[in-house]
Amino acid sequence: MSRWRWAGVAILSAGLLFLAAQFLGAVRAVSANSSETIFEIRKGDSVRGVARRLRAEGISEWPKWLVFQAYWKGVARHLKYGEYAIPPHVSIDQLLALLVSGKTRHHSITFVEGWTFDQILNAVHAHPALEHALADRGRDELLAAIGLSGEHPEGRFFPDTYVFAKGYRDTELLRRANEKMASVLEAEWRQRQDGLPYATPTEALTLASIVEKETSIDAERPRVAGVFVRRLRRGMRLQADPTVIYGMGAAYRGDITRQALLSDTPYNTYTRAGLPPTPIAMPGLASLQAALHPDAGDSLYFVAAGDGSHVFSSTLAEHQRAVAAFLKQQRHDE
Template sequence: MSKFVFKLLGISAIGLGLVGGWFAFELFSFQRNAMNVTAEKIFVVEPGSSLSGIARRLHNAGVIEQPRYLSLVGRWRGHAQRLQAGEYRLEPGMTPLQLLDRMVAGEVVQYALTVVEGWTFKEMLQAVAAHEKLSHTLEGLDSAQIMHRLGVAGEHPEGRFLPETYHFAAGLSDVEFLKRAYQAMRALLQREWPLRAAGLPYASPYEALIMASIIEKETAVPAERAEIAGVFVRRLEKGMRLQTDPTVIYGLGEDFDGNIRRRDLRHDTPYNTYTRHGLPPTPIALPGADAVYAALHPAPGESLYFVAKGDGSHHFSATLEEHINAVRQYQLRRQP
């Protein structure tokens, strides 16, 4: 072979090496340089999407300039078959490599829904039904049918779901959301029931849950929860009726117009603790963790009565005479 041929082959090898080096540098730069994202946006990866299809969509959206590069980088890193479906947040400064890593890890956009302390089961269902990122499958079902769908047929739903903020990916079903809230309350009771104060007049964790729901509706002042729990526990121990307005209101249901009257207190329902002794048959709302704790750890003392002072707090009394005077001071004087 002539010297000319050797020289030509050498030049070709150098050229190929230069091209290969340039291409490797291009890929390296592509995966680590920021994509064309000037404002936060959501990119949806549908189930069954291929890496090349994702790359084309990102290119068509103006996010990347070289879709082939993204496919090559993804395959080289072993990501092609590991990308997970869902919504992904594209942010200014994000690189293609960061996006691929996010898709492999399934770090999808998280949405939130807060179940509020003191809501009823009906109010929680309305909030769930209104959330556009949940998948809705329960429309038209009554409470019994919903509890059957949750796998707890026969249970009354009120109070069974823990109020807190839940995060989830788009498309989570309303059934799965409710299961999470249900399991959270169940776990809370299982954890706190064995730690309860001694001698409480509850036959089961469910009775403690009923008490917690009453405490939740009686006060918005955190410091009062244990004291109110103490009043109700002492009344139960003495065989006194609880005489708490929120249970009456719950028993009235749709008939309650916003004002509780004497005739309402005399109107007997299973939830009227003015006409019936003991706890109502079910919770009357969704109690938060603090209300559950208060029900299981009531404050000691002698108070048997309390009356709202008009500022959200209550006056506590140990005797009926003191209570009557407090009613005159805080309630009757405010009436027109």
């Protein structure tokens, strides 16, 4: 073989080695980032559009190879939209496997025990990862969208942390929370104590919501529920401050005046007997269980002790002494 032919072979071999190196480099070194990177595939994105944005965001230096590999593997039309956490120095094979897996980055929102429906909506509307289908809808249209048409929504959602991918609809989130409360309430209702003064699970839910607002101490919840159950059985008014506050709505400014206690609303349990017409907040499991399994006893009154707990009394005279002690302690603390 002549010198020129050897030179040509050498040049061709070098070129092939260079191309092979380029190919291996493209397959192996997709991401040059030293830390995890968040990348979002949007609805309607094509594989070429994704490849271009991966390059623009500094994740992949080889967009054409990524497109080629996607078509070669038959996954070009199977990329799933959502946010992905892309590890550093990931290969094209690993990247494509991730983008078709649907293993998107998760977000969460927590509905807190004692929240009202308006507080739930505020948290949902403010969450940036949710798709806001409920924005600017009227109350009736909103309730219809989440399966509560014609019903009062207060207390109908279970307090919990809900996990979802970016773009999850707010309607689906609220529907999940509503269905979970319905499921939990049904299960707890089946196991309820005999002889309770509730005709329906909704009435139990209403009392549970009052218990939720009256105390934050789990050990006290059955005792608080017991007081209210005995009052209902005797035909006494519940005289629960949280119901008055709920009935005041925006007029509540942090203090309940004597005038407020005397002003009649459907939720004023000082002026009206029995339970209020709906729950007043979202009760947690402990309050639901307390309402359905109240403590036995004879206490009919309770008042704050000043440390977050309460003093329970069986007679009005005992209760008045406990109230006087609480007021004296308040004046001393001032």
